[in-house]
Amino acid sequence: MTPPAAPLDLLLLPTWLVPVEPAGVVLKAHGLGIRDGRIAFIGPRAQALKLAAHEVRELPGMLLSPGLVNAHGHAAMSLFRGLADDLPLMTWLEKHIWPAEAKWVDEAFVRDGTDLAIAEQIKGGISCFADMYFFPKVASERVHNSGLRAQIAIPILDFPTPGAATADEALRQGIELFGDLKHHPRIKIAFGPHAPYTVSDANLEKVRVIAEELDAAIHMHVHETAFEVQQSVEQYGERPLARLARLGLLGPRLQAVHMTQISEEDLALLVESNSSVIHCPESNLKLASGFCPVERLWQAGVNVAVGTDGAASNNDLDLLGETRTAALLAKAVAGSASALDAHRALRMATLNGARAMGLEAEIGSLEVGKAADIVAFDLSGLAQQPIYDPVSQLIYATGRDCVKHLWVGGKQLLDDRQLTRMDEPQLNATAVAWGRCISGHHE
Structure with a gap:
């Protein structure tokens, strides 16, 4: 008997999953599992729900793509x-x-x-x-x-x-x-x-x-x-x-x-x-x-x-x-x-x-074994409806304000549009201070 796989760290359940490789594919009702910073599972939702996972996140109306x-x-x-x-x-x-x-x-x-x-x-x-x-x-x-x-x-x-x-x-x-x-x-x-x-x-x-x-x-x-x-x-x-x-x-x-x-x-x-x-x-x-x-x-x-x-x-x-x-x-x-x-x-x-960059074995597509560099785009807004081809809506009808979550190597750097590791008001204040300094001297 094969021993059961360790539980997933995170299971994501989006409306659409676009792996990029193979080309032109849109997977509906699929899940993506992450373990130790890597993509450990991609498969139908019903199968995904049978897997043990420390955290499960439903992502309705969202498209998952490689970062x-x-x-x-x-x-x-x-x-x-x-x-x-x-x-x-x-x-x-x-x-x-x-x-x-x-x-x-x-x-x-x-x-x-x-x-x-x-x-x-x-x-x-x-x-x-x-x-x-x-x-x-x-x-x-x-x-x-x-x-x-x-x-x-x-x-x-x-x-x-x-x-x-x-x-x-x-x-x-x-x-x-x-x-x-x-x-x-x-x-x-x-x-x-x-x-x-x-x-x-x-x-x-x-x-x-x-x-x-x-x-x-x-x-x-x-x-x-x-x-x-x-x-x-x-x-x-x-x-x-x-x-x-x-x-x-x-x-x-x-x-x-x-x-x-x-x-x-x-x-x-x-x-x-x-x-x-x-x-x-x-x-x-x-x-x-x-x-x-x-x-x-x-x-x-x-x-x-x-x-x-x-x-x-x-x-x-x-x-x-x-x-x-x-x-x-x-x-x-x-x-x-x-x-x-x-x-x-x-x-x-x-x-x-x-x-x-010579990184195609590691990132750039959603494939089992690759690093979990993943972005979730929210396509549930008014300006994206109706959706015939979600990739078409992403490229031609969606702005970066629809970026909802981002993971790099399985670590979440953006959660519901909020930076998880950086202080946004502080970054803003620092940039404004530089601007004052430079514009005071720039003709």
Whole structure:
């Protein structure tokens, strides 16, 4: 006789369960059981109710999906939200953001800004996010305390940055942090050469060698604007992606963020190398940077994930809203109403993000054995009725205010829209204080 399984820690009984893998499936009247932080059971409700469980939660009118994966952002920049709006990318960066960073960014800024971003993301149903910002050690401490999951990329630029005087110093810090956190259950360290126009061939070579040695991801802004591509052709005689290919940076480890400019040659390089593309539609729209041809990439077999970018250029960290924008934009860009349907859009915001970060065995879908990173969306409101396809309602008719609960590794971080580990009034007060401080000095 097989011994009876240990009781479940928690049994969830939603109206709909959307596992994402297999694709396009909606399970009705099913339950999901969690044990030791992992998904231990998915099956019909009648079967679920026969299992022993320490806690059973009925979730009527709710849809359970994998936690959302925000595949690109700059968490601490939430403290610069709305600081320099309605400007093109290079003006925004060179005249406003870089000077503000030089003046304000220190460990306290990164601590408070990252906390603000983490809280906003938890309330938006995000269970895992990719970050690329200064003082990554501080950011990783905030993630550790919060219970959220993250990939933290070490920013590498040719010029001095807050916390690192040289690219070599940034790389050294990155290697050390990678070593310190390599067994962390929720944090992965990646390397983040900022962009082709801010990192030399020599420094990109160093990144490639280190990433190969440590088997770490490379997270990089690539082909964000037409100007960047044109500049590279003038300077190097090749497009940025071709340059990265020549330097050996393309491959399943590369997360190419933005990619608004894609030629046939670029597409071939992405496909051959199995690199991932991170699509940030709202930031690209706001900075008028261009449109990533998502449907073309998807049909060619490229893994496309979605990210919010930082709150300074979006201006929110709302991945559900971002995914809706991505789905609508994909149709306009492809000239086809069937491009990026709702089910694929949800996959882009979950499993594809996990895959881009090399976490697809652990998160991104609701499957037995995977980490219990789960979000519950409340679809019982007026604006969601009537419901023919709950995934369609989620993507096209639902805002992040419908996020009700969030679990990461089986731990509940959001309970009935309330943060369980963070003090929201305190976060608010801290952000307001920073705003006063910065606006007092910002013209």
